Amino acid sequence: MKLIHVVGARPNFVKVAPVHRAIAKRTAFEQTIVHTGQHYDRNMSAVFFEELGLAEPDRNLGVGSGSHARQTAAVMVAFEQVVQETEPDLVLVYGDINSTVAAALVCAKLGVPVAHVEAGLRSRDRSMPEELNRLVTDQLADLLLTPSPDADENLLAEGIPAERIRRVGNVMIDTLVRLLPRALKGEVLQRLHLEGSEYAVLTMHRPGNVDDETTLARLLEALAEIGRDVPVVFPVHPRTRQRLVDLGVSVDDNAIRMIEPLGYLEFLALQSQARLVLTDSGGIQEETSYLGVPCLTIRPNTERPITVEMGTNRLVGRDPQRVLDAARDVLSGAACWDHRPVGGIPLWDGRAGERIAELLLAMYA
Ligand code: UD1
Secondary structure, eight states: OEEEEEEOSHHHHHHHHHHHHHHHTOTTOEEEEEEOOSSOSGGGTHHHHHHHTOOOOSEEOOOOSOOHHHHHHHHHHHHHHHHHHHOOSEEEEETTSHHHHHHHHHHHHHTOOEEEETTTOOOOOTTSHHHHHHHHHHHHOSEEEESSHHHHHHHHHTTOOGGGEEEOOOHHHHHHHHHHHHHHTSOHHHHTTOTTSOOEEEEOOOHHHHSSHHHHHHHHHHHHHHHTTSOEEEEOOHHHHHHHHHHTOOOOTTTEEEEOOOOHHHHHHHHHTOSEEEEOOSHHHHHHHHHTOOEEEOSSOOSOTHHHHTSSEEEOTTOHHHHHHHHHHHHHTOSOOOOOOTTOSTTOSSOHHHHHHHHHHHHHO
């Protein structure tokens, strides 16, 4: 039984690792990893493979950056050839990036079964490229592996037959559970001179936040205000770095400490000890929920509502004053954050990869 995992960008690597490990224990499968090359910088890609103990990709399609159409099309052209050459029995795609939808479309047209890991998440915001990728991928996939009940409900409401949907839990949390002890042994806090002090962590790369000069500048001003109360550490995504240059937006570097993107282990250690995380990432909303770290999501919506209902996440939109007020509430202790359920969010337990492997064995082997 031949199985291909398709991955392309940073969050995909974190998700594929536990599934690949669990499947490797079962001899019924021969698995390969195809990296589309959507992310190619060493600290956005290779570092993750090393730290996650993930096998080198068997193929790298080298598509690189480009407009959405170009990038999606480049993955389709290159991946079609891989599928025709290798004739897999099943292809696994992850998350919501351009590589995900491109691979799913190739497989659907060639009649190769597709399983989508992290299916069913919806922000209901079609201005986000990821939402379009999720909608299309879920319509095309044969097996929808979901992390939470809201995802099942979304899929059923879109007319996906119940027999295609399986709730397996959150694979990103599998990786966190496995690697948190190792991450905590690292020295990132010493390296950044943060040991023993309160600090906030910031990540921001969504087009809605970083592509418009006024929005980006005003957000960074508010974030610099926070930085005058506690150090704000900002590992800068290459897309954001590029926008800062293109738009000529300056950052008060006395208040915001801009650093290069961190590897998985250092970023996990940094966020796990933070007083506050400010982000527009999806995965970080989940990780902070698991870790019990207050998270302010700089977006008007989330495809991960369970992190707001059961975790430690608050949506604050992109109004700078609201971001600032919410951050001050956290830092002053005015807001009570730890309302996590005893035992955590169901199926966010470190065993989602194992459940996927068992399911695939029962269904396909
Ligand atoms: C992609 C995903 C997003 C995910 C994010 C994680 C889509 C639509 N978006 O966004 O869902 O949250 O990855 O990081 O698929 N760049 C580099 N080096 C790299 C990668 C990118 O310099 O290794 C720069 C390039 O200028 C590129 C830009 O970042 O044009 C955007 O990269 P791209 O992969 O297209 O989208 P992301 O914004 O990273």
